[in-house]
Structures are given as structure tokens and as C-alpha cells.
Amino acid sequence: MPHFGDDEARGLIRETYGQVRSTNAAVAEALYSAEELAALPRETVELALGVGHPVRHAALRPGEVVIDLGCGAGIDTILAARQVGPSGRVVGLDMTPEMVARARRNAAAAGHANVEIREGLIEDLGLPDASVDVVISNGVLNLSTRKSRVLAESFRVLRAGGRIVIADLVLDEALPEDVLKSPAALAG
């Protein structure tokens, strides 16, 4: 039985991610190459909060349309924008207003006019059917209380032959009840 309802979970996640601050690049340096990081805005590097490198597995091609579910401060969105180039398009979607503002600032600083940052839920992508070539996500699906809905929405917006690349965390053994009830564990 879930310990948090949809609205409560989203509120905790928005609060945690809205308030997060970082002055080091420890997470980014563990996941991305130095060459990739060198050309990115510092804020997007310091606020990399993912658990993998989905863009590395996405085999993006120039001209493709990508959506980044839970884009945070925009690191994967910007890396994807580089690969799809000016003829492509990347939509970064995040439900936390502070992250939306950061991602917009960082995409502009990186000089990518082919990036659009939207505020919204990953359970309701707000894009037409069959309008996306690639869905990426990094450490975000685990935060959703409706994971099946996220996957169904991803399937809906993908074109036939489109790809999905999800970096996330999985369990081999259940977590103790005290952890499952912890707001900090949920939001992290």
C-alpha cells in the first residue's frame, strides 16, 4: 500500500528539488565525461541529480525530436540538444518551478534555440500522439506514484519506431518500512 498520495508525494518532491543547492560537481563527474561537462553551464553541472547517462544510450540523430522527462536543471536536455542539432528539437519537462527556471536559464546560456522547457507532469506530457522520436529520463520515473501512466504516456507520444531510454534505480530486496515511510527517501 502506498505511503504517500499523489499530491503529497508531488509536494514533497517539489519542495526538495526546489530548495536543493549544490556547489560541487560530484554527481556529474561520476556520470559524464570531462569533455561533456567542460562545455556546459556550471549550474547545470552542479545540479546534475541523475543516476546514469541516458543520452549516451539514445543514439540520437540530427533532426530528431526528444522529450526529457523530469529535466531538472537541464543537463541531459542540453546534451540531447547538441546531438539532434538545430534541425531537431528537445522538450524538457519538469514539475518543479525552480527547476524549470534553472533549465530555461541554462539552455539559453548554452545557446540552444532548439530547446523548449515546459512545466508539467510526467504523467501527462501535453504533446500530441506520435510526435516524438525519443523519450529520455534520468532518475525520475522512481519518483512517480503512477509509473505505468508515465510509460503509457511515453508510448503515446512516441512515433512508430521511436525509442525510450530510462536511467533509474531498482531494488533487489524490499526496503524497511521505516525507509518507505520516510519523506526524505521518497523525495530523493
Add this chain to the structure above:
Amino acid sequence: MGFDAIKTHGRQPFGLADLTRYPLFAPDFLDFLSRVMPAHRHAELVFSIIVTARKPAAAAEAPGAP
């Protein structure tokens, strides 16, 4: 669901030491985890994975589509 070509890549253990890199977690929460999680799981609390999949080329793109 309908995805095909589903593959899992790069399964890596993700433990307490990895969590310390993330500014999302306060020291008191990390202390809490180290107390409530069995010691044998401290280095493998969870696993990070990357999953890739594809929407079949022949998938109907809208309900009722031929």
C-alpha cells in the same frame, strides 16, 4: 504496454557512499539510512540501470487506427 526490443544496460550497485554525492540527502537522513538498513546492504541499497526500448514500427498510433 507494447514496447519491444527491451534491454537493460549497465546495472551498477548504488550504496550509501554514492548517496553522499547528492545534495538531496541531508546528513541526518544518511545517518538514519545507515542505522535502519542492514550492514550487508550499505554498499548495495539499490541498483542503477538503464533500460532502452522501442515502440514497434507497426504500432497503431491512435486508438482505432488501421
